[in-house]
Amino acid sequence: MPFIGRDRDKDEAEAHTTEEILYNRARASMRSGNHNAAVERLEQLEARFPFGRYAEQAQLELIYAKLMSHALDDAEAAADRFLRLHPQHPHIDYVLYLRGLTSERFDRNLFDRFRPDDPAKRDVSNARQAFAHYSELLANYPDSVYAKDARQRMIHLRNLLATAEINIALYYMTRGAYVAAANRARGVVENYSQTPATADALSILVEANYQLGLPETANDALRILAINYPDHSAFDVDGDFAFAQATIKRRRSLLNVMTLGLIGRSRTPQPVSIEQPGPN
Secondary structure (H helix, E strand, O other), X not given: OOOOOOOHHHHHHHHHHHHHHHHHHHHHHHHOOOXXXXXXXXXXXXXXXXXXXXXXXXXXXXXXXXHHOOOHHHHHHHHHHHHHHOOOOOOHHHXXXXXXXXXXXXXXXXXXXXXXXXXXXXXXXXXXXXXXHHHHHHHHOOOOOOHHHHHHHHHHHHHHHHHHHHHHHHHHHHOOOHHHHHHHHHHHHHHOOOOOHHHHHHHHXXXXXXXXXXXXXXXXXXXXXXXXXXXOOOOOXXXXXXXXXXXXXXXXXXXXXXXXXXXXXXXXXXXXXXXXXOOO
């Protein structure tokens, strides 16, 4: 009995055509900014054609589409899945960059822009994760097109993490936990020495050690502060500290001289390109 059915080559050709149509529709949604529709179409593409010629590309672009549609848990999972399945993919740098962006945005929502709180007062675990992803990107792909922005973001994140430590140190200061405050401030000096928070950390070290009855240690911190940050607001206008007296003149309340706002906070740009070449 002769075989009754459609020609196999014709079926495959139509499948390829359908796959390409789905992908192009997803791309059209992406370009128009309809990222929810893009997510739906890319997921449909991946489900219907898991081994198709656009499968890897769909997985890659799903990360960006989910990030832009604010489905951050899904974006994180999609990025981690892609890194696990395609560790040698030529655009791993892109995935690491998006992974960092996802961690940065994790604790942000529509209301954050209206909140007066310093971001450093919130949980910074996601900032640490973002810093780690950007670090991995720069370590393995220093010439990536995303490297420049990643470096700038790492500077911002270092400032945020250092400021968070200052906030904790201030919390301890207001409660008389001077040892804990000094330890936090010392950590900023040792680990975030190139951030604006360093001067504030030195001021806390001066105050905390003075309160602990350690004038020599307090004066050491004071000398470093005076040499490196002579214009810091902890000083009087004339900058007189009378080092020879080996005592600390308390100028004004520590809580009134700290400037803890983030410096140079920048808007998060879109990735350089989502036009990644698909498999042939």
